[in-house]
Amino acid sequence: MTVSASPFSSAPSLLDHIRPQALALPESGIVEVMNYGRRREGLIPLWAGEGDLPTPSFISEAATRSLAAGETFYTWQRGIPELRAAIARYMSSVYGVPEDLERYHVTGSGMQAIQIALALTLSAGEEILIPSPSWPNAAAAAEVIGARPVAVPLSFDPARGFWLDLDRLESAVTPRTRCIFINSPANPTGFVAPAETLRGVLDIARRHGLWIIADEIYGRFYFEEGGLAPSFHEVMDPEDRILFVQTFSKNWAMTGWRLGWIEAHPSLGQVLENLIQYSTSGVAAFMQRAGVTALERGDSFVTHQIERARRGRDIVAAGLSTSNRVRFATPPGAFYMFFAIEGESDTRQLALRLVDEAGIGLAPGTAFGPGGEAYLRMCFARGEAQITEATERLVSWLKK
Amino acid sequence: MTVSASPFSSAPSLLDHIRPQALALPESGIVEVMNYGRRREGLIPLWAGEGDLPTPSFISEAATRSLAAGETFYTWQRGIPELRAAIARYMSSVYGVPEDLERYHVTGSGMQAIQIALALTLSAGEEILIPSPSWPNAAAAAEVIGARPVAVPLSFDPARGFWLDLDRLESAVTPRTRCIFINSPANPTGFVAPAETLRGVLDIARRHGLWIIADEIYGRFYFEEGGLAPSFHEVMDPEDRILFVQTFSKNWAMTGWRLGWIEAHPSLGQVLENLIQYSTSGVAAFMQRAGVTALERGDSFVTHQIERARRGRDIVAAGLSTSNRVRFATPPGAFYMFFAIEGESDTRQLALRLVDEAGIGLAPGTAFGPGGEAYLRMCFARGEAQITEATERLVSWLKK
Structure with a gap:
């Protein structure tokens, strides 16, 4: 309504x-x-x-200890170094991303990571492609800034489920297109992009000079062989224009916390710090301590x-x-x-x-x-x- | 830099x-x-x-109890009703605002309240007037959305300190102006707008059809008679276009929490809920419990x-x-x-x-x-x- x-x-x-x-x-x-x-x-x-x-108590208790110790002051806009390092270790162990904390910035939810990714790449009047049906918030966040989300219909057949037609995606590119938002595994469809589809999306992005905003938050909720959905990490080069948005919500049952991160090339670090500063100015240190514990002991x-x-x-x-x-x-x-x-x-x-x-x-x-x-x-x-x-x-x- | x-x-x-x-x-x-x-x-x-x-322990412990009770799920986008009601009581007792929880929406920091106030009122290419020198984040948040912050110099004399020249403010209005950001008591200058200045700002806003974003977070840090700085609440009509941004940071020593609220006419409630949904999707319930305790027992x-x-x-x-x-x-x-x-x-x-x-x-x-x-x-x-x-x-x- x-x-x-x-x-x-x-x-x-x-x-x-x-x-x-x-x-x-x-x-x-x-x-x-x-x-x-x-x-x-x-x-x-x-x-x-x-x-x-609910969030496992060993995770919540890390926040409780931090609170009791008085960690209630302003902290690093990019996230506490301990959490950024823990994310770097986690992403290295799960996805083989070379361990570098400068790739990671803590955000007040995966939603905020999306908002920041959009602020980095998309202006009023420009367009973002979003395979549809899709979780509505990315499109709505684009609308907030006066940009236009362009729905690219996913295809469906009963045997294959939902799938992304790359020609259909590319034909939606216009001179105003700046980004492609790819959520895989996807909410709500369960669509999972195979590695060759990710490669195809990346080719389209490179060809047209577009950013990819990769929402792989359900990457480990993958029920086929290997237990890890294909990721842009497998197919990208370091200089590709890909921003990953992430959250603690799903893996560690922390939906209510509003804790996530954005992963980007380290050269974008200062701009990301600024965008965090001018939106929520960081995340409570005691929440971040819980994030460290989730990553280190939550597997x-x-x-x-x-x-x-x-x-x-x-x-x-x-x-x-x-x-x-x-x-x-x-x-x-x-x-x-x-x-x-x-x-x-x-x-x-x-x-x-x-x-x-x-x-x-x-x-x-x-x-x-x-x-x-x-x-x-x-x-x-x-x-x-x-x-x-x-x-x-x-x-x-x-x-x- | x-x-x-x-x-x-x-x-x-x-x-x-x-x-x-x-x-x-x-x-x-x-x-x-x-x-x-x-x-x-x-x-x-x-x-x-x-x-x-640090945050007083009786406040932190409210969060701890909530966490231990498993309040770690998604919650109301507008804020838990208990906190909105507590804010309404607080604002009624301090400022005499008629008690109505529909005026208040919980945000993930006062900074986010500003971001949302801007998203409600200001588009790319438009202008916001900000008396200067000023805390830089409001201007920068306007720049993020492609709007132009226009600095209106405060006047200074040693006896009177910093003061706002209303003619100077009004002469900065252009056809692209949409808002006036008024921080009083002000960071960093210590400027406090007397009631007649607030009335003058309101007259200008009414005359030109502008919004006022009122940042009165230091209202109680007022060292003159009465102990409460003049507020737009004293001079406004209910239908005036004023958005108040607020935070738990200063009064209750909760800077690191990132917890605040936005106060607005109740008719704006659904739009505010949407803007919260599409930026951070709410604030942790266990944080909000601490907010309730701060308001009820923190005086x-x-x-x-x-x-x-x-x-x-x-x-x-x-x-x-x-x-x-x-x-x-x-x-x-x-x-x-x-x-x-x-x-x-x-x-x-x-x-x-x-x-x-x-x-x-x-x-x-x-x-x-x-x-x-x-x-x-x-x-x-x-x-x-x-x-x-x-x-x-x-x-x-x-x-x-």
């Missing part, structure tokens, strides 16, 4: 005087359903992109979460396949089932109805841009019992 | 490909000195806008801090007045002494020299825009012993 000026009275409204781009911003279609059902008793909430496990928890998500996925897929009204492909990555129900085209209304009629909270596909309208998104990063119950509720609702 | 493209090699640099507005951003002149002296032994750091007291701590600042101010003023090389007026508000030293015009170099030669860390006036170049800023929100020692170091350095 877009806010409209003067909806309640004929008097001149303050809304008439704000920036048209701010007024035109969409309300998050996910949050709308969450606000509708947030306090509904017995509801199983699978609408948000988060699991049901078995991450593995546990991934295994849970895989089981969740298999339960939901098995349940949905018992209905002939549902269209979906089992996603190879991320932790969402993105499915369409025959005969249901208004998924915004449908998501509200499912709160009332089935006791489950799903995100409506209308929240995810062109091509998503017919779908619902269900987060399966949850315990077996709850996912089983939610699947049963959905399947019996489907049979009504 | 502005980052320049390709400073280290003749090869094409990634810096050549980022937005010119991002490349042109100034490095914080304060952070530059802090980074220079941060680990210098025995140095008394008075460069940042923060005191020497005697705030009073203690203000008293300390007053004593600090008086010590520095007494010390500086023993030197005939120093020009300053004792500030009625905020917690900075802003002073010029005869014969020293390059204060960026001077601040670096004072780290080495006097063992004190001051912020160079060059960091605060037009009119600030000849000054140094010293934060006096510190304990008596330290402020006395710092003042003695400065005074003996002046005598060398």
Whole structure:
């Protein structure tokens, strides 16, 4: 729902005087359903992109210790050196990125990493290509700055699932295009770009002088061989124009913390520091201590979460396949089932109805841009019992 | 120092490909000195806008309890209702604002509140008036979005200190002007706008259809009668276009937390929620619990801090007045002494020299825009012993 000026009275409204781009911003279609059902008793909430496990206590306790020690003052805008070094070690061990803390800047969420990546590369009136359906926030953040997100439809076939047609991507490039936003594994579709697709995107970016903003936050939620989704790290040269946005939210169950990082060529360090300074001026040191602990001691928890998500996925897929009204492909990555129900085209209304009629909270596909309208998104990063119950509720609702 | 493209090699640099507005951003002149002296032994750091007291433990412990209880999930984008209600009660008790939580949205720092206020009101190519010298971040945040900050020089005379000439302000309005940023009590000058000046600014804003962004974060650090600086709350009508940006940083010694709020007419609520969603997507619930405790139980701590600042101010003023090389007026508000030293015009170099030669860390006036170049800023929100020692170091350095 877009806010409209003067909806309640004929008097001149303050809304008439704000920036048209701010007024035109969409309300998050996910949050709308969450606000509708947030306090509904017995509801199983699978609408948000988060699991049901709180942050492990060994991580939270690192923040607690830091707080008790009085680490409550301003700190490094780029992030405390200990966290930047821990990120560098982590990225080296997972992706083989040469260990250099100057590549990493701590941000107050992955969302802020995206905002900063956009501020670095995209001006009002310019365009960013975003394969769609997609998590809506990157597009909306581009709209905030007066730029134009251009949706490039993903292709779908039942055997292959969602896939990116490179010709379609390249044909969307115009003289105003500055960036390509690639989320893989993808929310909400589960699309995972194979290495050859990443290479193809990189070729397009090089050919047209574009930046790539790479959102690989679900990289380890990959259920195929190897357990790590293909990454731009595998195909890029050091001087390629790629910015990686990252978050602690998913791997370490830290969604509520708002802690992430941006990875970029070290030559961009001072500009990134400035952009952090002039947006939130850094991240609480005590939060960052928790980040260090997550990276250094959190790996078995991450593995546990991934295994849970895989089981969740298999339960939901098995349940949905018992209905002939549902269209979906089992996603190879991320932790969402993105499915369409025959005969249901208004998924915004449908998501509200499912709160009332089935006791489950799903995100409506209308929240995810062109091509998503017919779908619902269900987060399966949850315990077996709850996912089983939610699947049963959905399947019996489907049979009504 | 502005980052320049390709400073280290003749090869094409990634810096050549980022937005010119991002490349042109100034490095914080304060952070530059802090980074220079941060680990210098025995140095008394008075460069940042923060005191020497850590957050009181009763506030930190509220966050700790929330963390231990597992409040680590996504939460309300606008802020938890408990905190918004606590802010509404606080603002009602301090400023007499009618109690309505819909006026308040929690942000990840006062800086983010400014960023959001700008996103609401100011587009690329438009202008914002900022009395100068001023804390540099509001101007820089406007530059990030491609807007133009227009410095309106404050006037100075030794008896009256800094003051705002309303004719000068109004003559800076052009057809592209959208906002006036008013920080009172002001960092770094100590300027406090009397109620009639606020009324005058409001008249100008009404006449030209401008927004006011009111930064009254130092409102309680006011050393004249009544103990509360004049506020736009006293002179405005409900429908005036005023956005207030606020922070927990100063009153409750929570600089490192990055926790603040924005106050606006309730009709702007959905737009503000959207702007939060698309920048950092909210603030950690466990941080917000600490905010509730600060507002509900922090008042005697705030009073203690203000008293300390007053004593600090008086010590520095007494010390500086023993030197005939120093020009300053004792500030009625905020917690900075802003002073010029005869014969020293390059204060960026001077601040670096004072780290080495006097063992004190001051912020160079060059960091605060037009009119600030000849000054140094010293934060006096510190304990008596330290402020006395710092003042003695400065005074003996002046005598060398």
